[in-house]
Amino acid sequence: MNPEPHKLYQQFHDMLVNASETNFDTDSQKLVMLAGVKEFPMRVKSATLPWHTINHSLEGAEQPATTE
Amino acid sequence: MSSRADTFNTSETSAIEQIRADFPVLKQTVHGKPLVYLDNAATTQKPQQVIDAVKNYYTHDNANVHRGLHTLSERATDQYEQARNKVRDYINAASSNEIIFTRGTTESINLVAQSFGRSRLKPGDEIIISTMEHHSNIVPWQLTCEQTGATLKVIPISDAGELDLDAYKKLLSKNTRLVALVHASNALGTVNPVTDIIELAHAQDVPVLLDGAQAIAHMPVDVQALDCDFYAFSAHKAFGPTGIGVLYGKEKLLDAMPPYQGGGEMIRTVSFERSEYGQLPNKFEAGTPHIAGAIGLGAAIDYISALDFSAIHQHESSVLEYAHQRAADYPGLKIIGQAKNKISVLSFVLDYAHPHDIGTIVDHEGVAIRVGHHCAMPLMDRLCVPATARASFSIYNTHADVDALFTGLDSVRSLFG
Numbered sequence: 001m002n003p004e005p006h007k008l009y010q011q012f013h014d015m016l017v018n019a020s021e022t023n024f025d026t027d028s029q030k031l032v033m034l035a036g037v038k039e040f041p042m043r044v045k046s047a048t049l050p051w052h053t054i055n056h057s058l059e060g061a062e063q064p065a066t067t068e
Numbered sequence: 069m070s071s072r073a074d075t076f077n078t079s080e081t082s083a084i085e086q087i088r089a090d091f092p093v094l095k096q097t098v099h100g101k102p103l104v105y106l107d108n109a110a111t112t113q114k115p116q117q118v119i120d121a122v123k124n125y126y127t128h129d130n131a132n133v134h135r136g137l138h139t140l141s142e143r144a145t146d147q148y149e150q151a152r153n154k155v156r157d158y159i160n161a162a163s164s165n166e167i168i169f170t171r172g173t174t175e176s177i178n179l180v181a182q183s184f185g186r187s188r189l190k191p192g193d194e195i196i197i198s199t200m201e202h203h204s205n206i207v208p209w210q211l212t213c214e215q216t217g218a219t220l221k222v223i224p225i226s227d228a229g230e231l232d233l234d235a236y237k238k239l240l241s242k243n244t245r246l247v248a249l250v251h252a253s254n255a256l257g258t259v260n261p262v263t264d265i266i267e268l269a270h271a272q273d274v275p276v277l278l279d280g281a282q283a284i285a286h287m288p289v290d291v292q293a294l295d296c297d298f299y300a301f302s303a304h305k306a307f308g309p310t311g312i313g314v315l316y317g318k319e320k321l322l323d324a325m326p327p328y329q330g331g332g333e334m335i336r337t338v339s340f341e342r343s344e345y346g347q348l349p350n351k352f353e354a355g356t357p358h359i360a361g362a363i364g365l366g367a368a369i370d371y372i373s374a375l376d377f378s379a380i381h382q383h384e385s386s387v388l389e390y391a392h393q394r395a396a397d398y399p400g401l402k403i404i405g406q407a408k409n410k411i412s413v414l415s416f417v418l419d420y421a422h423p424h425d426i427g428t429i430v431d432h433e434g435v436a437i438r439v440g441h442h443c444a445m446p447l448m449d450r451l452c453v454p455a456t457a458r459a460s461f462s463i464y465n466t467h468a469d470v471d472a473l474f475t476g477l478d479s480v481r482s483l484f485g
């Protein structure tokens with residue numbers, strides 16, 4: 001599996017779910033814009049679902065992606 | 069209890085203020101703004117009278133029902149059965165044997181689907197529902213169909229959100245065994261012409277179940293006048309507690325139905341309970357019921373009965389009409405559900421913001437609305453929307469609440485519009 005998207009997924013997830021300081025690569029720096037979503041716990045799922053989805057398909061998982 | 073029948077008729081703010089004062093939860097701020105609760109179709113708030121009834125029961129009378137000879141048990145049984153009688157009178161059932169306490173609308177429908185449906189249906193039989201059903205009036209029937217080989221037929225709706233009655237007439241056939249229909253839609257507000265629907269079904273000897281989850285808090289329900297065969301509702305949508313609801317069924321139908329929970333083995337092993345199972349309504353109330361819930365429902369019925377429905381209707385209609393007026397010329401807003409006969413529900417979408425964003429932003433203005441598919445995914449598909457935002461009004465809502473909603477929408481518009 002390509003480590004690059006997986007690392008991004010992990011960083012994005014940590015930013016919203018673990019509220020950790022995230023040092024994105026310069027190319028992905030814009031993702032910090034979405035850090036504010038963590039102020040809306042009900043919406044974290046919406047923001048992370050596409051990341052779960054891409055991660056899931058890159059892993060070739062058979063089950064549908066979920067945020068659980 | 070003193071009558072509040074005139075409360076609304078004065079149609080003054082003070083009348084509504086008096087009602088609002090009964091609901092302690094309304095006296096709070098959310099994100100620094102006064103709470104504006106517009107999610108009544110999901111669940112209504114509870115008046116102090118209901119809260120007190122539940123509290124008093126646990127404080128003074130708590131015991132199990134139908135089991136003890138001691139004083140508390142007698143009191144508990146008495147209050148529980150009184151609550152049943154209040155429900156009977158409230159919906160004008162012919163007998164309290166026709167009032168089964170359940171966990172709510174969902175369990176009531178499941179009871180009928182399993183007990184009535186499963187014991188009678190066979191391959192080739194048909195059950196009619198409609199496009200605007202809540203999942204709780206779809207999935208139980210799908211389960212029954214899987215178990216029996218019966219099939220589900222669906223009455224289509226118009227773009228405005230009204231049933232296609234001609235299609236319904238065509239669907240009714242010699243194979244139809246039951247019509248199960250929502251009385252008033254939670255997602256659209258549509259009030260269905262249930263009297264006509266029941267008449268047409270009865271002309272072919274087909275019984276009708278009505279899902280009254282929404283209707284019960286907004287209009288008088290007289291099961292004998294409607295002549296419906298089953299009527300299901302939840303207490304929590306009509307100012308009562310969660311976890312308690314009602315299945316009304318005509319006695320001769322209920323009598324002929326097998327128990328829903330427990331089953332044959334249990335009757336055999338606990339043989340001295342056999343006679344209890346044989347009788348209505350206990351036959352369908354296996355296990356210790358939600359006693360406090362039933363008592364709370366009784367108190368909720370007392371509360372609504374002390375108001376008067378024509379006044380409630382007038383008030384809620386005026387709030388809905390005002391909401392419709394404000395919605396009509398609001399930029400990018402489309403009302404979902406434009407039936408002529410509606411309960412006070414305003415479902416809508418904005419062409420520049422997802423309902424979830426609308427919900428989050430108005431919440432920050434203190435306004436509670438529901439966003440999502442409203443447990444009616446087939447309906448959302450039919451209307452080609454993934455979700456809607458829904459404001460649903462109750463007796464304590466005001467024109468100012470509608471204004472607060474639209475102030476919230478202004479914030480949505482300034483961010484997304």
Ligand SMILES: Cc1ncc(COP(=O)(O)O)c(C=O)c1O
Nearest residue numbers: 172173174202204254279281302
């Ligand atoms: C029309 C309708 N039917 C059924 C239900 C299910 O009610 P409950 O969840 O209380 O069983 C609801 C409430 O969500 C409803 O609005």
